Amino acid sequence: MIKGVLFDLDGTLLNRDESVKMFINNQYNRLIKQVGHIPKERYVTRFIELDNRGYVWKDRVYQQLVKELGINKITWDELLHDYLSEFKNNCVPFINLIKMLEELKNLNLHLGIITNGYGQFQLDNIKALGIQKYFDVILVSEWEEMKKPHPKIFYRALEKLELLPQQSIFIGDHPENDVKAAQSVGMNTIWKKDDQWKNVHATYTVNDLSEIPFIVKNMVKKK
Known part of the structure; x- marks a missing residue:
């Protein structure tokens, strides 16, 4: 589940x-x-x-x-x-960002961010998007002293959320740093489609953030 x-x-x-x-x-x-x-x-x-x-x-x-x-x-x-x-x-959000996060929080899910980059810079961007309050954990590579696709940063986030890999979904746009890296630790994956990449083998693929809650709801129901 x-x-x-x-x-x-x-x-x-x-x-x-x-x-x-x-x-x-x-x-x-x-x-x-x-x-x-x-x-x-x-x-x-x-x-x-x-x-x-x-x-x-x-x-x-x-x-x-x-x-x-x-x-x-x-x-x-x-x-x-x-x-x-x-x-x-x-900072420009993708459309339906807040609506999507609200729907996921209404499902009583734990939410997290794992991002590469400089700590304060990335946190400032998260705050600028107005989404910090939705997340239980935010890991930035500079502060964690490791970055995606290293599996340890995924394990660290899961540990903080007290989740097993199979109880989680990772959503990202990069085939290696996001999709393959998350799959390597046993997480389900959703690829946020980016036209510069081809043949990305995620569990699911979405074009728009509004598609995510429907997919997740169906996965939540599965035992």
């Missing part, structure tokens, strides 16, 4: 692609005196390319951006500081 549901954050609950677009457009506007000599489209596009959907940390992104675009009125670490302090103000 399913007693708990755990989530990835970026690309699953947080629409990171849209959040990054909003942030970098706003950063350009906010720092127009320092970067305005560069066409906005070029600044925005190159940042998104270098960011590689979050898989390149921003110190490297900004160092390269400053070098390529000839930025000399602001340093790369000042741009990084702006990112760290302002990104939380640009």
Whole structure:
């Protein structure tokens, strides 16, 4: 019987692609005196390319951006500081996020988040989405000193929730870090579909967060 549901954050609950677009457009506007000599489209596009959907940390992104675009009125670490302090103000949720979490809580399930990233940065984004109150446990890789797909971070979350792997579901968008990693410890899985990946073999696949409660309700009923 399913007693708990755990989530990835970026690309699953947080629409990171849209959040990054909003942030970098706003950063350009906010720092127009320092970067305005560069066409906005070029600044925005190159940042998104270098960011590689979050898989390149921003110190490297900004160092390269400053070098390529000839930025000399602001340093790369000042741009990084702006990112760290302002990104939380640009967090875009996937549609039906709150509704989905409310429905799961009404099923008396334990809820958790396991996310890679820097601790305070990720917690600030969770708070910005207004969802911290729904979760019984939040594990961020920096604070746990391990990251997905390492099985220990999944076991740690399950231990904190007092759940066995087979009593839980993990929901995420990444085939390796989320789906395969959770499966390797014996958890059920739901893949939040991302069109850049193909042939992902999760227990279930969803396109929209609104589909999750229906799936979970059926799994809760199974003994």
